[in-house]
Amino acid sequence: xxxxxxxxxxxxxxxxxxxxxxxxxxxxxxxETLKVGAIGVAIAIVLAAPLGIWLGHIHRGSFxxxxxxxxxxxxxSLAVLAIGDAFFGLGLGVVEVxxxxxxxxxxxxxCYLGIxxxxxxxxxxxxxxxxxxxxxxRRVELPLAVPLIFAGIRTASLFVISTATxxxxxxxxGTLGDVIANETSYHFSGVLGAAICVAALALAVxxxxxxxxxxxxxxxxxxxxxxxxxxxxxSLAV
Amino acid sequence: MTRRRWKHAMGLVLALAxxxxxxxxxxxxxxxxxxxxxxxxKPAVAIGAKNFAEENILGQLYTQALKAKGFNVSLTENIGSxxxxxxxxxxxxxxxYPEYTGTLLSAVAEQPTPPKSEQAAYEEAKAFAEKxxxxxxxxTPFYDSNALATLPAFAKAHSLTGIEDxxxxxxxxxxxxxxxxxxxxxxxxxLEKVYGVKPTFKPVAIESTYPALEGGQVQVQNxxxxxxxxxxxxxxxxxxxxxxxxxxxxxxxxxxxxxxxQGPEFEATLNNVSxxxxxxxIQQMNKAVSVEKQSPAAVAGEFLKANGLx
Amino acid sequence: MTGQLAAAGPVIPDFSQHSSSxxxxxxxxxxxxxxxxxxxVLWPALRQHVVLTAIAIAIGFAIAxxxxxxxxxxxxxxxxxxxxxxxxxxxxxxALFELLVAPVGANIYAAEIALxxxxxxxxxxxxxxxxxxxPQEVLDAAEGMGMSxxxxxIRVELPLALPSIIAGLRIAxxxxxxxxxxxxxxxxxxxxxPIHNALGEGPFKTELIVAGGMAILLALLAxxxxxxxxRVLTPxxxxxxxx
Numbered sequence: 001x002x003x004x005x006x007x008x009x010x011x012x013x014x015x016x017x018x019x020x021x022x023x024x025x026x027x028x029x030x031x032e033t034l035k036v037g038a039i040g041v042a043i044a045i046v047l048a049a050p051l052g053i054w055l056g057h058i059h060r061g062s063f064x065x066x067x068x069x070x071x072x073x074x075x076x077s078l079a080v081l082a083i084g085d086a087f088f089g090l091g092l093g094v095v096e097v098x099x100x101x102x103x104x105x106x107x108x109x110x111c112y113l114g115i116x117x118x119x120x121x122x123x124x125x126x127x128x129x130x131x132x133x134x135x136x137x138r139r140v141e142l143p144l145a146v147p148l149i150f151a152g153i154r155t156a157s158l159f160v161i162s163t164a165t166x167x168x169x170x171x172x173x174g175t176l177g178d179v180i181a182n183e184t185s186y187h188f189s190g191v192l193g194a195a196i197c198v199a200a201l202a203l204a205v206x207x208x209x210x211x212x213x214x215x216x217x218x219x220x221x222x223x224x225x226x227x228x229x230x231x232x233x234x235s236l237a238v
Numbered sequence: 239m240t241r242r243r244w245k246h247a248m249g250l251v252l253a254l255a256x257x258x259x260x261x262x263x264x265x266x267x268x269x270x271x272x273x274x275x276x277x278x279x280k281p282a283v284a285i286g287a288k289n290f291a292e293e294n295i296l297g298q299l300y301t302q303a304l305k306a307k308g309f310n311v312s313l314t315e316n317i318g319s320x321x322x323x324x325x326x327x328x329x330x331x332x333x334x335y336p337e338y339t340g341t342l343l344s345a346v347a348e349q350p351t352p353p354k355s356e357q358a359a360y361e362e363a364k365a366f367a368e369k370x371x372x373x374x375x376x377x378t379p380f381y382d383s384n385a386l387a388t389l390p391a392f393a394k395a396h397s398l399t400g401i402e403d404x405x406x407x408x409x410x411x412x413x414x415x416x417x418x419x420x421x422x423x424x425x426x427x428x429l430e431k432v433y434g435v436k437p438t439f440k441p442v443a444i445e446s447t448y449p450a451l452e453g454g455q456v457q458v459q460n461x462x463x464x465x466x467x468x469x470x471x472x473x474x475x476x477x478x479x480x481x482x483x484x485x486x487x488x489x490x491x492x493x494x495x496x497x498x499x500q501g502p503e504f505e506a507t508l509n510n511v512s513x514x515x516x517x518x519x520i521q522q523m524n525k526a527v528s529v530e531k532q533s534p535a536a537v538a539g540e541f542l543k544a545n546g547l548x
Numbered sequence: 549m550t551g552q553l554a555a556a557g558p559v560i561p562d563f564s565q566h567s568s569s570x571x572x573x574x575x576x577x578x579x580x581x582x583x584x585x586x587x588x589v590l591w592p593a594l595r596q597h598v599v600l601t602a603i604a605i606a607i608g609f610a611i612a613x614x615x616x617x618x619x620x621x622x623x624x625x626x627x628x629x630x631x632x633x634x635x636x637x638x639x640x641x642x643a644l645f646e647l648l649v650a651p652v653g654a655n656i657y658a659a660e661i662a663l664x665x666x667x668x669x670x671x672x673x674x675x676x677x678x679x680x681x682x683p684q685e686v687l688d689a690a691e692g693m694g695m696s697x698x699x700x701x702i703r704v705e706l707p708l709a710l711p712s713i714i715a716g717l718r719i720a721x722x723x724x725x726x727x728x729x730x731x732x733x734x735x736x737x738x739x740x741x742p743i744h745n746a747l748g749e750g751p752f753k754t755e756l757i758v759a760g761g762m763a764i765l766l767a768l769l770a771x772x773x774x775x776x777x778x779r780v781l782t783p784x785x786x787x788x789x790x791x
Contacts, residue, residue: 073723075767183319192647195644199640199643199644316736518560525563526566532584535588536588541558
């Protein structure tokens with residue numbers, strides 16, 4: 001379709017629109033989207049991961065972590081941004097708060113599940129060997145929990161990139177959503193082009209995180225997962 | 239699991255499904271604002287409106303007036319920008335929508351040379367539409383162009399009546415507008431070329447248009463001639479004798495075939511509505527919708543009733 | 549033509565008699581505005597939102613179930629299906645809606661295709677996981693009792709897979725309700741419409757809070773309802789469900 005061709009031309013022009021000099025380039029907007037998203041995910045990891053991991057280690061708080069997963073998902077991001085806008089106006093702070101709320105849920109849930117699912121016999125054995133709680137966490141539980149923890153981070157990153165673009169619908173400027181929300185200036189070819197960029201960004205982030213995950217996963221875990229037809233625990237962690 | 243639980247569960251699911259199905263049927267019937275009351279067996283006409291308040295008001299005005307005369311019409315609001323709605327028109331998903339003459343020429347026809355007068359804009363737009371199988375019925379008295387507004391005190395202090403009076407202020411003038419104002423011909427470049435005005439530009443988001451002006455963050459602000467906020471004497475609109483902001487009267491773009499099929503009363507009804515739309519009328523309606531948060535449908539209905547068209 | 553009428557001019561009614569000073573001053577919650585606009589604006593948006601979600605879940609569930617049953621029998625299909633559904637899920641929602649407008653048009657089909665795509669991954673994974681988690685001994689016992697494969701599926705495997713299936717439905721319903729708030733960008737339906745209108749005007753706090761609040765409540769209520777359904781259908785399952 002000609003629309004897709006025009007969209008790709010738009011991308012190759014780095015987002016220039018004839019007659020509108022001075023618009024931010026596509027590359028810049030993509031980077032900004034990445035930055036806004038990264039801040040949100042980073043803050044969420046700092047807040048959620050330790051909580052989830054610790055709760056998993058002491059085998060408490062399953063109701064909380066599992067249900068907060070769904071509450072976080074249940075909050076339609078546009079609605080959250082809209083209400084935040086009504087009360088506080090729409091600055092980077094409000095947007096980041098919305099992103100952190102969104103990213104918190106999958107991270108805390110998956111960190112919890114990852115640690116909790118570790119074979120209790122292994123943990124007992126480690127305790128029997130005289131390892132301290134911290135050591136057990138570091139040398140036994142965390143390495144085995146890497147797949148699930150990363151599944152959580154990947155899910156969170158996906159949510160966050162989507163929502164960062166939606167923030168433009170609410171009036172926050174600086175991300176690729178600006179193009180998607182501003183059809184009058186960019187025309188449909190521009191909107192489509194930006195949409196393709198967002199999808200590409202999400203896939204790229206997915207890919208990088210998958211590589212990092214592979215690097216951090218201990219060899220034994222990799223072999224074990226390959227032997228199973230489908231990783232049950234990981235598939236449950238959407 | 240016991241059979242009883244299954245039965246209960248299936249019952250619940252069935253009940254839910256029935257409720258949802260009813261809601262779906264109910265919504266699909268009322269989502270097309272169609273009362274096929276006194277139709278004369280003519281084919282239905284789908285009217286569209288772009289995605290901002292004034293367009294929705296216009297759409298409601300024409301739709302309700304036509305319905306009052308017994309035509310079988312429906313309105314789809316918030317379709318999108320000129321590009322999108324024109325595509326919908328060409329794909330025959332809608333057969334009519336209200337368009338601004340200047341925008342039709344610049345955004346759809348992509349005509350490089352701007353028209354020289356209000357009438358020329360209308361006629362050139364009409365000529366383009368007719369080449370594509372459509373036509374324009376009569377245009378409205380009102381035009382919704384860009385304009386520059388300022389506070390009365392500022393206007394008095396610098397003896398401002400028209401845009402050319404801004405030239406001596408040079409860079410000391412703080413001028414606000416949406417970001418695209420900086421690059422559009424009907425914006426900073428045009429102001430410089432036509433009037434020699436070179437201010438300091440401050441990008442202002444659309445919803446902050448009037449607060450920025452009132453709060454003093456800008457001294458002159460880009461507004462639209464039909465904004466409801468311009469009623470009363472709170473703001474002074476600077477005259478644009480050289481027409482840097484073009485001509486933007488509204489005229490319904492209608493498929494020629496539809497006009498033939500529906501008969502002369504269809505076009506007459508459209509024109510009767512268009513005649514009434516002066517700038518004060520549209521401003522009052524815009525104010526009711528934008529400032530007082532009334533719905534376009536209600537506002538349009540009241541206006542038509544007051545003028546004997548509904 | 550217009551010469552004679554120009555003198556008379558139109559009659560402009562006094563709209564301000566309907567205005568509420570609360571709305572004009574943009575207070576957080578204007579009950580009179582809500583009452584006046586519930587019928588024409590807010591209730592239709594809510595209803596449309598529920599319908600959009602229901603259609604997406606119904607179609608998505610049917611497709612995911614078919615895919616899962618197939619992949620359950622033919623395990624080579626698992627990876628390809630997972631790949632496609634994951635890819636669809638990865639595309640950010642706003643992007644997917646816009647991408648579909650080019651081929652399909654800005655209508656309900658584009659909206660529903662996008663929404664259904666997002667349900668597929670969640671439901672496919674969860675249904676398949678549920679089926680796959682049925683212990684082999686139970687299947688053997690069913691075979692021993694003389695059940696055919698189909699009988700075993702309907703009377704043994706699916707009931708045992710229910711916790712996982714409903715967990716998937718929970719996630720899917722809640723996700724779609726959230727995504728449906730963005731449908732307005734291509735199709736003028738759903739709670740996103742009043743939210744968008746309110747954001748453009750000001751922002752108009754009452755409408756934002758009511759429409760946004762309804763979207764959130766809808767999601768939370770749907771989630772709670774499905775949890776209730778799960779308790780009713782599977783009293784034996786522990787709180788530790790798939791999430």
